Amino acid sequence: MSKGAETRARMIETASRLFQAQGYAATGLNQILTESGTPRGSMYFHFPQGKAGLAAAVVEAHAAEFAAALEAVVAATPTTADAVEAAIGWLAGQIETTACRAGCPVTVVALEVANDDPDLRAATRRAYERWAAPLAERLRADGHPAPAAASLARGAVAALEGALVMCRAFGDAGPLRDVAATLRPLLTPPDR
């Protein structure tokens, strides 16, 4: 990785963390620069679209990272229910070790910016679709017909995202565990 690419990655990582903890509009570029130890001049070099461009990169990075994690647990567990539960276990760990400051930057950007930035709306949509895809595929392999599998996968992603928000309100990972219990009977194939 070149020095510039490292600078860029640090900006994205710090922005993601701050967006998760406190939202998009409340996170100023000065804070991102200070906490990442990166220079202002580089911000506009790497992200010519400015703050929105940075947000797009954050959404894309998080989408890829979480999609990879879901694909990995789907490949490593016998049922969709087990995969989702593994993902939830990981998310719960994040919530607990960060005192609820960890969440989902895609949800932050969708809520705060999507109405006024069609590109960011599309980016957040792609992120959610990307997360539903491995679950839907697995559900089809479990015997669900394709439309129902896709719908159930999206429902599961919605439940996860809602649970993350509620963990913020409750101050603990309880809601994620509620969602794990809620989804289990739906994601377990009938032969189990």
Added chain:
Amino acid sequence: MSKGAETRARMIETASRLFQAQGYAATGLNQILTESGTPRGSMYFHFPQGKAGLAAAVVEAHAAEFAAALEAVVAATPTTADAVEAAIGWLAGQIETTACRAGCPVTVVALEVANDDPDLRAATRRAYERWAAPLAERLRADGHPAPAAASLARGAVAALEGALVMCRAFGDAGPLRDVAATLRPLLTPPDR
């Protein structure tokens, strides 16, 4: 209603609408005052805690309104599944008539402010609990044991909230319908 109380109510209603559409930090007090046609001096009179106090009033008002709506549909429908579906139908209508600018101000405040304001965190928690309560009660009446009913009710609320965020990203009410389909088998009593 006195003139002052009307001013206060207009502030809360406008703030709620703007928080839903664009988030908390991106909504400045000037915009709230301009769009509600209310005076700046009155803001600090009615809300001595300032913007946070206004947010607390928004959360409280929305919690009460949606709890009342849930209680009404629970009382008017034969099963929990029907009640949740009626609520989802209403929410979908809001999403569609506002081009996705309607959402949930409690989720906005939880995401953006709860980490730095313990009072607002507690207020958002109470709101979610208030929404889960009528569902849990109904699920108990359907035969679910109390701990499972409470957990499933919270899971359902999480799914609803996540669906609202995803509607923002998708630009339509599709995710709410996915969640309705996802929850139906879980909320339908075994004798149906």
Added chain:
DNA sequence: TTCAAGGTAGACCGGTCATCATATTTTGTC
């Protein structure tokens, strides 16, 4: 080593932000 491209440093800009303070007006009760 050279040099072009990539990347950085840092000052500056006009604008917005939430809050505060105090004088004034309005409201509501007796």
Added chain:
DNA sequence: GACAAAATATGATGACCGGTCTACCTTGAA
């Protein structure tokens, strides 16, 4: 009508905002 409480009007404050600009430095390939 009197009067106290409620509500409003309005200007001011210091902090912060994202973006721009230009000179300069660093990197990486030939």
